[in-house]
């Protein structure tokens with residue numbers, strides 16, 4: 001189960017059932033990297049946005065791995081070239097957008113009573129889903145044991161109302177819904193990637209490998225992505241250097257010069273999600289189906305998410321592996337969900 005489903009599930013189940021608890025309570029460089037900036041009350045060295053040119057070409061999209069039936073059949077896709085952010089949009093970058101536009105994210109907005117019949121309006125408090133380590137060993141069947149709807153959790157308060165962005169300027173912005181990511185992209189003169197663009201970029205020219213970086217989990221004995229080590233969800237060893245989210249560019253770039261295409265945080269794509277799309281996807285510059293459909297939640301409008309997060313491992317959520325797909329309701333977020341942008345040309 002990925003973040004979007006988690007959130008809508010949580011809102012529909014946990015929020016309604018446990019609303020009282022919630023009441024009390026988140027190639028081609030366009031600009032150069034490493035300039036100084038001032039965010040909030042502290043001066044920091046901010047990694048400025050940089051895009052790389054992804055030359056057009058053809059690739060095999062999807063995976064034959066039986067664990068991912070919605071990523072089948074594997075099919076050839078040809079794409080035009082495009083520019084892509086070299087890393088996920090950071091808190092510092094998102095803050096520039098909010099300062100310029102006074103944008104209020106979905107997680108900061110009051111929930112619409114029409115979407116939650118039977119729940120008192122005063123109980124529909126803004127918030128978002130936060131991964132919370134259970135105090136005891138749990139079954140992996142019920143994500144509500146490690147996902148909590150936290151009132152006051154949003155991009156500025158990633159772990160809840162008492163948390164801040166202090167020291168997190170170069171971390172990916174999280175609790176970002178599709179609508180939030182789309183608004184940022186428009187402001188920045190960019191757009192969200194198609195699912196095909198995202199996968200082509202993530203493959204980095206490597207083709208049919210188990211992971212985007214190759215066939216070995218730890219090439220040369222080193223972790224090359226921020227995922228989860230240990231006994232999920234109670235015991236994260238942080239063997240890869242990070243128990244939670246990592247700053248962008250903490251691991252090596254792929255052969256296209258892109259960082260963290262796998263692990264760290266899920267990334268929104270522009271395509272609507274349908275599990276059967278690959279069976280009839282166009283071979284040239286596909287942009288997704290005309291509408292979404294997920295049999296698990298047929299009434300939810302969902303877009304594609306890709307790449308997995310710091311909570312993925314081979315024990316749970318293996319969707320950091322090459323070709324696997326994710327999905328999320330367009331107004332939902334969580335503290336392992338972010339995005340990056342693309343554009344057609346400078």
Ligand SMILES: [Ca+2]
Nearest residue numbers: 226227240242
């Ligand atoms: Ca990790």
